Amino acid sequence: MGPRVPRAALRTLARARPLPRAFYARGPRALARALLGRVLVHDDPGVGRLAGVIVETEAYGGADDPASHAHRGVTARNRVMFGPPGVAYVYFTYGMHHCFNVVCGPEGRAAAVLVRALEPVEGLDLMRRRRGGAAPGELTSGPGKLCIALGIDRRLDAADLLGDRIWLEAGRRIAPSAIAAGPRVGIDYAEEWVGRPWRFWLRGNPFVSRTRPAVVRRAGAARSGRAPT
DNA sequence: GTCAAGATTAGT
DNA sequence: CTAATCTTGACG
Numbered sequence: 001m002g003p004r005v006p007r008a009a010l011r012t013l014a015r016a017r018p019l020p021r022a023f024y025a026r027g028p029r030a031l032a033r034a035l036l037g038r039v040l041v042h043d044d045p046g047v048g049r050l051a052g053v054i055v056e057t058e059a060y061g062g063a064d065d066p067a068s069h070a071h072r073g074v075t076a077r078n079r080v081m082f083g084p085p086g087v088a089y090v091y092f093t094y095g096m097h098h099c100f101n102v103v104c105g106p107e108g109r110a111a112a113v114l115v116r117a118l119e120p121v122e123g124l125d126l127m128r129r130r131r132g133g134a135a136p137g138e139l140t141s142g143p144g145k146l147c148i149a150l151g152i153d154r155r156l157d158a159a160d161l162l163g164d165r166i167w168l169e170a171g172r173r174i175a176p177s178a179i180a181a182g183p184r185v186g187i188d189y190a191e192e193w194v195g196r197p198w199r200f201w202l203r204g205n206p207f208v209s210r211t212r213p214a215v216v217r218r219a220g221a222a223r224s225g226r227a228p229t
Numbered sequence: 230g231t232c233a234a235g236a237t238t239a240g241t
Numbered sequence: 242c243t244a245a246t247c248t249t250g251a252c253g
Contacts, residue, residue, distance in 0.1 A: 058236070068236085069236080069249095072250085075249080075250065076249080077249060077250080091236085091248090092247080092249090093236070093237070093247095093248080093249090094234095094235060094238080094246070094247080094248095095246030095248070096237080096245070096246055097237050097238070099236060099237085101236085114236055116236085132239095142237070143236070144237045144238060186236055
């Protein structure tokens with residue numbers, strides 16, 4: 001017989017455990033929604049736990065998605081997008097920023113979810129130092145910012161999210177009605193894909209990235225509310 | 230080898 | 242609005 005553990009404590013333990021592989025075995029849009037409210041934890045070597053609640057995500061597909069790195073097949077950079085789900089895809093861009101993604105879907109089928117913003121919950125002091133003394137609301141309110149704050153870089157590319165370096169925990173339960181959707185940021189090309197609401201966030205959450213609204217360049221591509229899937 | 234563009238951010 | 246900063250991947 002093991003030690004008796006109160007039910008509430010069991011729930012806490014369950015919450016503090018990495019989400020199982022099966023959690024990631026679905027398409028990118030479903031996962032992008034499911035990731036909202038989950039806690040991203042980085043056990044930064046020699047530093048400790050840095051964590052935040054995911055409040056904004058974007059879904060990326062494979063060959064058919066012109067905005068995806070996987071659009072033109074496997075390359076050295078995007079290879080993990082084609083691998084098994086539950087793995088980190090971290091890439092470097094604009095010569096200075098990293099972006100953290102969660103690989104999902106069945107193995108062999110490229111798909112991933114970009115984590116665009118967090119609500120910081122653990123390691124705020126260090127995050128603030130790394131972010132140049134930024135205000136709490138600015139620490140992790142963008143894909144590049146959150147990587148700086150949590151110390152995420154390419155060393156974590158291909159890291160297993162069921163390992164001991166970086167993982168996700170269950171966190172909060174989110175009601176579907178609390179989720180808002182809109183066009184992906186920085187995707188102002190590929191006309192017929194621009195309006196697709198593959199960006200998700202917690203409605204009204206102050207830690208969501210401030211983005212200029214995705215501008216639809218060509219008339220006729222503009223859509224509001226529901227768009228083709 | 231060469232080169233344009235980038236799933237961004239901070240500052241003017 | 243634009244500079245910063247350098248990797249990636251397409252093309253020759």
